[in-house]
Structure formats: C-alpha cells, structure tokens
Amino acid sequence: MSSNAITIPGVQINEKPWVDTLHEWVTTVDHKRLGVLYILYALLFLVIAGVEALIIRIQLMFPHNHFVSPQVFNRLFTMHGTTMVFFMGMPILFGFANYLVPLMIGARDMAFPRLNAFSFWLSALGGFLLYFSLVGANGLYGAGNAPDVGWWAYAPLTARAFSPGHSTDYWTLALLVSGFGSIGTAINIIATILCMRCPGMKLNRMPLLAWLNLVMAGMVLIAVSPLTAAQMMLLIDRYLGGHFFDTQAGGSAVLWMHFFWIFGHPEVYVLIIPCFAFMSEIIPVFSRKPIFGYPVMVAATVCIGFVSMSVWAHHMFTVGMNSYANSFFAITTMAVGVPTGIKIFNWLGTMWGGRIQFKTPMLFSIAFLFQFLIAGLTGVMLGSAAFASQLSLSYFVVAHFHYTLVGGVVFAVFAAIYYWYPKITGRMLNETLGKVHFWVFVIGFHLTFDLMHFPGLLGMPRRIYTYEPGRGWNTLNLLVSIGAFIQAIAILLFVANLIISYFKGAKAGNDPWDAWTLEWSTTSPPPAYNFASIPVVATRRPLWDLKHPEDPDSRYE
Amino acid sequence: MRRMRFSDLRSLWQGMVIAFLSTAAFAASEPANGTNIFTPASTPARMVTHLSVFVLVITGIIFVVVFTLLAYSVIKFRGQAADAGREPPQVYGSTQIEMAWTIIPILIVVVLFLATARVIHAVQDAPQPPGAIEVTAIGHQYWWEFRYPKLGVVTANELHIPVSDPANPTPTFLTLLSADTDHSFWIPELAGKTDLIPNHPNRMWMDPQRTGIFLGQCAQYCGVQHAKMLLRVSVDSPEDFATWVRGQQQPAVQDASVETGRRVFESNACMNCHAVGATAANGRFGPDLTHLMTRATIASGAATNTPQNLRLWIQNPNAIKPGSLMPAMQLNDADLDAVVSYMETLR
Numbered sequence: 001m002s003s004n005a006i007t008i009p010g011v012q013i014n015e016k017p018w019v020d021t022l023h024e025w026v027t028t029v030d031h032k033r034l035g036v037l038y039i040l041y042a043l044l045f046l047v048i049a050g051v052e053a054l055i056i057r058i059q060l061m062f063p064h065n066h067f068v069s070p071q072v073f074n075r076l077f078t079m080h081g082t083t084m085v086f087f088m089g090m091p092i093l094f095g096f097a098n099y100l101v102p103l104m105i106g107a108r109d110m111a112f113p114r115l116n117a118f119s120f121w122l123s124a125l126g127g128f129l130l131y132f133s134l135v136g137a138n139g140l141y142g143a144g145n146a147p148d149v150g151w152w153a154y155a156p157l158t159a160r161a162f163s164p165g166h167s168t169d170y171w172t173l174a175l176l177v178s179g180f181g182s183i184g185t186a187i188n189i190i191a192t193i194l195c196m197r198c199p200g201m202k203l204n205r206m207p208l209l210a211w212l213n214l215v216m217a218g219m220v221l222i223a224v225s226p227l228t229a230a231q232m233m234l235l236i237d238r239y240l241g242g243h244f245f246d247t248q249a250g251g252s253a254v255l256w257m258h259f260f261w262i263f264g265h266p267e268v269y270v271l272i273i274p275c276f277a278f279m280s281e282i283i284p285v286f287s288r289k290p291i292f293g294y295p296v297m298v299a300a301t302v303c304i305g306f307v308s309m310s311v312w313a314h315h316m317f318t319v320g321m322n323s324y325a326n327s328f329f330a331i332t333t334m335a336v337g338v339p340t341g342i343k344i345f346n347w348l349g350t351m352w353g354g355r356i357q358f359k360t361p362m363l364f365s366i367a368f369l370f371q372f373l374i375a376g377l378t379g380v381m382l383g384s385a386a387f388a389s390q391l392s393l394s395y396f397v398v399a400h401f402h403y404t405l406v407g408g409v410v411f412a413v414f415a416a417i418y419y420w421y422p423k424i425t426g427r428m429l430n431e432t433l434g435k436v437h438f439w440v441f442v443i444g445f446h447l448t449f450d451l452m453h454f455p456g457l458l459g460m461p462r463r464i465y466t467y468e469p470g471r472g473w474n475t476l477n478l479l480v481s482i483g484a485f486i487q488a489i490a491i492l493l494f495v496a497n498l499i500i501s502y503f504k505g506a507k508a509g510n511d512p513w514d515a516w517t518l519e520w521s522t523t524s525p526p527p528a529y530n531f532a533s534i535p536v537v538a539t540r541r542p543l544w545d546l547k548h549p550e551d552p553d554s555r556y557e
Numbered sequence: 558m559r560r561m562r563f564s565d566l567r568s569l570w571q572g573m574v575i576a577f578l579s580t581a582a583f584a585a586s587e588p589a590n591g592t593n594i595f596t597p598a599s600t601p602a603r604m605v606t607h608l609s610v611f612v613l614v615i616t617g618i619i620f621v622v623v624f625t626l627l628a629y630s631v632i633k634f635r636g637q638a639a640d641a642g643r644e645p646p647q648v649y650g651s652t653q654i655e656m657a658w659t660i661i662p663i664l665i666v667v668v669l670f671l672a673t674a675r676v677i678h679a680v681q682d683a684p685q686p687p688g689a690i691e692v693t694a695i696g697h698q699y700w701w702e703f704r705y706p707k708l709g710v711v712t713a714n715e716l717h718i719p720v721s722d723p724a725n726p727t728p729t730f731l732t733l734l735s736a737d738t739d740h741s742f743w744i745p746e747l748a749g750k751t752d753l754i755p756n757h758p759n760r761m762w763m764d765p766q767r768t769g770i771f772l773g774q775c776a777q778y779c780g781v782q783h784a785k786m787l788l789r790v791s792v793d794s795p796e797d798f799a800t801w802v803r804g805q806q807q808p809a810v811q812d813a814s815v816e817t818g819r820r821v822f823e824s825n826a827c828m829n830c831h832a833v834g835a836t837a838a839n840g841r842f843g844p845d846l847t848h849l850m851t852r853a854t855i856a857s858g859a860a861t862n863t864p865q866n867l868r869l870w871i872q873n874p875n876a877i878k879p880g881s882l883m884p885a886m887q888l889n890d891a892d893l894d895a896v897v898s899y900m901e902t903l904r
Contacts, residue, residue, distance in 0.1 A: 320759035389749025459592025464784035
C-alpha cells in the first residue's frame with residue numbers, strides 16, 4: 001500500500017521496510033485505511049464465527065450427537081451470535097461507511113480523523129476482549145471459559161448465581177467497549193455528512209449511500225446507549241450488589257429484555273440500512289438507470305429509522321405482555337414492512353426498463369432482493385403476535401434472521417466488496433471466480449436457510465445442543481448442515497479471490513463500472529487526500545453529467 | 558461477458574423446486590409424533606393455526622407478485638450485446654406509482670393487524686370457566702414442577718390434564734412461575750408458548766379435544782441442559798384423569814421389603830432435594846418422587862423410566878444429562894441397588 005504516497009515524476013521512492021508500513025497502518029487516521037482495517041478485522045471475525053457455526057451444525061447433524069458437550073455448544077452459539085452482530089456485521093458496515101462516505105460527498109477525510117482511529121481501536125479491543133475470555137475467564141471458580149449466556153444474555157442467567165467466573169464479564173465489557181467505539185463512529189459519520197459535503201452537494205443531491213448511513217448513524221446513537229446503560233447495570237448487579245436484574249432479590253428479568261431489545265431491534269436495521277445503501281448504489285449502475293424515486297427512498301429510510309424504534313417488544317411476544325401491548329407491537333412491526341416494501345419496489349422500478357449487466361456485484365444484489373423479500377415476509381408472520389407465539393424461540397426465527405443477516409447483509413456486503421474492491425485496491429476481483437463463488441454460496445445458503453424454517457414449524461426450539469429423534473427433524477437438520485459446508489466452500493473461494501486478485505487482478509482504472517458517483521472520479525486506490533481539487537457538483541450523478549453533457553441530470557432534478 | 562440465459566435461470570429454478578419438494582416429502586415421511594404447529598388439538602393452537610394459514614396466504618400472494626416482477630425485470634431487461642455503449646431511457650420516478658405501492662401495503666397491513674389482534678384478544682383475554690382445572694407450572698433448571706392446588710397433587714415433568722368436551726369445556730389454566738432462570742412452556746399442538754420468568758407470573762390455557770400424549774420442551778434458553786428439559790402432556794379421558802388424580806393424592810407406598818433403600822435415601826443428601834409424601838423426605842429443589850413409578854420418563858424426559866436407567870441416573874446423572882444439577886451420590890453398589898428398589902415401589 002506504499003503506492004499511496006504522492007508520486008513525483010522522475011523521483012523513485014524506495015520500498016519501505018515492513019515495520020514502517022505496519023506503523024503507518026497502526027497509527028493511521030486516514031479514513032480509507034481505517035475503513036480497510038474495519039473490513040479486514042470484520043472478515044477475520046466472519047471466518048472465526050463461521051467456524052463456530054460449522055461446529056454447531058456438525059453437532060446438530062444427527063439426533064443425540066456427541067460431537068461437542070452441551071457446555072461447549074452453549075458457548076459456541078453465544079460467541080457466534082455476539083461475534084457476528086458486534087464484531088462482523090457492525091465493523092464491516094462501518095468500514096464501508098468510513099471508506100466511502102467522504103469519497104462520495106467529495107470530502108478529504110472524516111470530520112474527526114482521530115476520533116475515527118480511536119473508535120476503530122476501541123471496537124477492535126472489544127472483539128479481542130471477547131475472545132480473550134477463552135484464556136482469561138476461568139477466574140478462581142474453574143467455571144466456563146467463554147460466555148455461554150446467549151447473545152441476548154437474558155437475566156437472571158447472567159447473575160453471579162448462574163454465571164460464576166468471569167465469562168459473562170468479558171461479554172459485558174466487550175460490548176461496552178465496542179459500544180463506545182460505535183457511538184464515536186456514529187457521531188463522526190453524522191458530522192461528516194452534515195458538515196463536509198463538497199460545494200453544490202445539497203442534502204437532496206447526496207448519494208443515497210450517504211443518506212442511508214446518516215440514518216444508520218442516528219439510529220446507532222439512539223440504540224447503543226440503552227445497551228451501554230444495561231451493561232453498566234449488569235456490572236453493578238454483579239459486583240456492587242445492585243438488584244436491577246437480580247430476580248432473587250426482587251429485580252426484574254423483563255427489564256433487561258426491554259433494555260436489550262430497544263437496542264437489539266434497531267440494531268438489525270443498523271445492520272440492514274447500510275446494505276440498502278449498497279443496493280441503492282449498485283443496482284442503478286448495473287441497470288444503467290438512476291435510482292427510481294430518490295426522494296421516496298430517502299423518506300422511506302427515515303421512516304424505517306423512526307418506526308423501528310417502536311417495535312422492540314416483538315421479541316417479547318411470549319413473555320406475557322398484555323393483549324394491548326402485544327397488539328401495539330404487532331402493528332408497529334407490520335408497519336415497518338411498508339417503507340421496506342417501498343424500497344424493494346423502487347429497486348425493481350430502477351431495474352425496470354434498464355439494461356441489466358450481470359456482473360458479480362449485480363448477481364449478489366438480485367439475490368439480495370429475492371432473499372430480502374422472503375425475509376421480510378417471514379418477518380410479517382413473526383410480527384403477527386399470535387402466530388409468533390408458535391414461531392418465536394423456534395428454528396423458524398433462526399431461519400428468519402439468518403435470511404435477513406446472511407441472505408440480506410452478507411449478500412449485500414459481497415456485492416459491495418465486488419463493486420468497490422477495484423476502488424480500494426486498484427485491481428478487479430476475478431469475475432469467473434466471483435460467479436462461481438456466487439452460485440456456490442446461493443446453493444449453500446438456500447439449502448441451509450430455506451430448510452431451516454421447517455424444523456421450527458415442527459416444534460424444534462432454538463439453542464438446543466441436541467434433539468430427540470422421531471419428531472421429523474432429523475433429515476432437515478442433516479441437510480441444513482450440509483448446506484452450511486457448501487457455504488463454507490464458497491467463503492474459501494471468496495477469500496482466495498480476494499488474495500489472488502490483489503496480486504494478479506486486472507488493473508481497474510478509475511472507473512471500471514462506468515459509474516456516476518464521485519468516488520469513481522479519483523484514482524484507484526485514491527490518494528491520501530482523495531481529490532486533487534475539491535469537486536463541485538450540480539446533480540445527484542456528477543459523473544453522468546460529465547459523460548453525457550448533452551443530457552445532464554440537472555434538466556430533470 | 559457470458560450472459561445469463563433464460564434457460565439457465567429456468568433450469569436452476571426447476572432444480573430448486575424439485576429439490577425442495579423432494580426434501581419436504583422425504584422429511585414428511587419420517588415418523589413424527591406430535592410437535593407440528595399445523596396439527597392443533599386445542600382451541601388456542603387452532604386459532605393460531607387458522608390465523609397462520611390466513612397470514613401465509615396473504616404473504617404467499619405478495620411473494621408471487623413481487624417475485625414475478627423481479628424475475629420479469631431480470632429476464633426482460635437484461636443487457637444485450639447489441640446495445641453496448643447505449644444507455645436506456647433515464648427514468649427518475651413516478652409519483653402515481655409510488656403512491657400505489659405505498660397505499661396497497663398499508664391496506665394489507667391493516668387487514669393483517671385486525672386478524673392478528675382478534676386472535677391475540679381471543680387467546681389472551683379468554684375468561685376462565687368454572688369447570689377449569691388449575692395448575693401451577695414451575696420451571697426449574699432443567700425440569701418442570703406441576704402443582705394442582707385445588708386437588709392437592711404435586712408431580713413433575715409429565716402433566717396430566719383432562720380432555721375438554723366443547724359442549725362442557727374443562728380447559729386447563731396454567732399459572733407459570735420460575736424458580737431460577739427464564740423458561741418457556743411449549744406444547745406446539747396445544748397452545749403457543751408462554752415464558753416462565755422469575756418474579757413475573759404468567760398465565761396460559763389449553764383445552765385439548767382429543768386424548769393422547771402431547772410432546773414439547775422448554776423453548777427459552779435456560780442454561781446448560783436447556784435441550785433436555787422435555788415436556789410431556791398426557792391428555793386423559795375424564796375417568797382416567799380422575800383415577801390418576803386419586804392415585805396421586807395417596808401418600809407414598811410404605812413397603813417394608815425396601816426399608817434398606819429407604820434408609821439410604823433418607824440418610825444421604827437425596828432427601829434434601831426430593832420429597833416422598835408422608836416420609837421425612839420433603840426437599841423441594843428436585844422433582845417430587847412420591848409417585849415416581851407412575852411416570853413414563855425420568856430426568857425430564859431424557860430417559861425412559863426403567864430400573865436400568867434409574868440406576869444409571871442415580872449413579873451418574875451426567876451420563877444421561879451432562880450438566881444436570883443432580884449430583885452423583887457416590888453410593889456403593891449395594892446401596893445403589895437398595896435405593897433403586899425403593900424407588901420402584903413408589904407407585
């Protein structure tokens with residue numbers, strides 16, 4: 001990455017020793033390098049948590065299997081969930097926000113570069129704290145050495161009576177620390193978008209990616225704070241004799257659920273809205289048309305942001321709220337489907353009448369649309385509170401949220417990586433390998449997560465380390481596990497593509513996709529200062545105007 | 558660039574459909590006894606099933622419509638080699654279309670909500686009729702305690718309730734409590750699940766309309782052995798239920814031939830956790846053993862109730878249910894046999 005230095009014609013800069021390069025990366029405050037660090041860090045955790053998922057699936061291949069003990073199984077699903085949400089999902093999306101937002105709004109860096117670096121390292125510390133529990137959590141108790149309370153850590157299982165040792169403390173501290181990092185990044189994204197736009201880029205000319213990340217960052221500010229508060233209350237309970245959640249002393253287990261889910265539900269939108277942002281950039285470029293209904297897309301996103309703050313208790317339809325509360329959360333949950341549906345229709349409207357190019361990013365985007373449609377519809381089923389009394393806590397829910405988080409977030413992230421990798425590295429990812437990756441992953445994904453709905457309908461609860469034969473779950477679970485391994489093969493192909501293309505990929509040039517937003521106007525990879533001179537824009541698609549002076553967008557906006 | 562052809566998509570789609578149907582058929586051919594949410598045997602479960610069919614039909618229609626639009630766009634508007642370099646007409650939006658796809662989903666949401674709210678109200682706010690059976694279910698780390706306060710019966714893991722004749726309903730109303738962590742009571746064919754949360758009493762009801770054994774298990778993660786916290790509900794005819802209640806109301810059988818076993822039981826820690834009616838043993842941390850032999854399973858359904866399993870369970874609970882809170886009692890063989898013989902008399 002030493003090519004980032006400004007090259008002066010005729011002057012040869014010697015290759016730097018690797019220690020200097022490492023030092024540069026560790027001390028960097030450049031939004032692009034921090035973005036790449038976020039993404040690499042998240043991919044590392046994707047692989048770790050993926051391996052955990054594979055072990056879980058081996059254990060569940062057969063009824064009464066003895067591959068891992070129940071204790072180990074419980075730690076695996078806790079670590080898998082916590083890692084995927086906090087140390088894979090959020091960092092990779094923050095990474096893209098960091099890398100892309102300044103480039104797309106014509107800025108030279110984020111508003112607070114040092115806060116940016118601080119936030120990244122806090123988030124990273126959180127992840128390493130969580131995994132340090134493997135060696136550090138035994139304490140004096142000989143207790144378990146990794147958190148085993150589930151990623152939502154319901155009270156009172158987290159009380160010291162039920163979780164001796166320090167594993168739960170590592171879980172708490174990891175989330176607390178990375179939560180501070182998330183808040184720092186959210187503040188930074190908001191400040192950057194509101195204050196750093198280039199001349200001419202009014203709010204209604206911002207790329208949708210910037211708009212959606214603005215909404216996401218606002219949601220992080222609101223949602224992460226209750227989680228942080230709850231973690232502190234839990235620490236007070238565990239070490240200072242508090243009784244917030246200590247049911248043995250009159251505390252409330254339900255209070256924790258409210259705290260957790262008023263974070264937890266907006267959190268899933270924090271994860272999916274940046275993916276909507278990727279879709280809103282990629283689908284137009286490969287359909288060769290501007291986004292359909294830009295103002296409606298912005299309004300729908302803001303609407304999702306607001307409504308998703310009032311749906312949290314749909315995770316609690318079984319905890320015995322009264323019928324009015326259940327009805328309220330049923331309608332708010334279904335109501336979120338309306339703006340989400342509008343977004344899907346607008347992407348379809350963008351493709352309609354276009355000339356769709358089936359490059360790898362677009363393949364992943366089309367699969368995203370298909371899978372997110374299904375995930376949304378199973379979400380409506382789960383929002384129907386009475387139906388949810390059968391579905392929730394079962395494998396149907398597990399299938400539903402993996403449909404959103406794998407079928408949605410992971411597919412969108414792959415689309416984004418295939419789309420922006422040329423900008424980040426200067427080289428194209430291999431298109432053939434990319435398509436093989438896509439099809440293998442699609443097959444594995446559907447084998448696993450389509451079939452996973454059915455054990456839930458047949459009464460299989462989640463989070464069980466083994467199950468009874470004779471309930472119609474055996475074959476389904478075996479096939480689900482096989483699908484997981486097919487997905488793992490696809491991920492290996494993807495990692496191979498990342499590495500091979502980094503060294504051998506075709507040179508990308510500034511604008512390999514013939515795209516329209518500002519990041520494609522600078523070199524690939526962009527120089528440290530992004531733009532030699534700050535661009536001035538007149539429309540939402542500045543590069544379209546440059547390429548089509550006879551038919552600029554300014555006539556229509 | 559190799560373009561994707563329509564035939565590729567179609568064969569892929571057909572392959573997926575065939576794979577899916579054959580899988581479903583294969584899975585359905587497995588013997589399954591009774592945890593399917595679509596074969597309800599009780600009013601609350603049946604109301605949910607009816608609602609679910611309604612919701613599935615509506616979401617199914619939405620899926621077909623949107624999927625058709627998506628597939629049509631992908632196939633119809635794929636780029637052609639002939640128009641390389643030329644851009645399609647640039648369309649920026651349409652207020653009318655946006656209005657349409659905002660208002661139609663809102664109407665669908667309203668319909669779905671009304672259907673849902675009706676079932677929520679009917680299930681949750683149902684009044685308790687005078688003939689109802691009252692049961693208090695208490696979740697413990699990895700087993701269920703059932704108390705019938707009006708009948709003076711205490712049992713564990715296997716709930717007995719009478720069948721409810723719609724003409725003369727005798728539903729069962731459960732009060733749900735927890736002794737430790739969160740649990741969830743779920744018999745898919747009888748009712749949706751309701752959690753058992755410490756300090757937060759909940760209620761649920763069911764009125765099974767056919768006799769038989771109904772299975773389920775704890776649905777809320779409660780600790781190490783969440784997986785083997787199984788539930789069995791025996792729905793009895795009114796006569797069988799009355800007989801069962803009379804049997805459970807009896808004090809423990811006093812059999813002089815197993816006096817040794819009883820002494821071992823009462824001089825070890827067994828009696829700190831387990832109760833045997835009308836003896837010195839009155840512990841409450843573990844299941845009541847007064848009528849242990851009337852139950853088909855032990856260890857909350859983890860093993861069938863045979864003398865061999867009982868012996869193994871007392872000798873080393875971890876062999877059956879690793880992480881169970883019952884300690885291995887380190888009894889010698891003679892004491893072990895004696896205790897098992899004693900247990901076998903507790904009918």
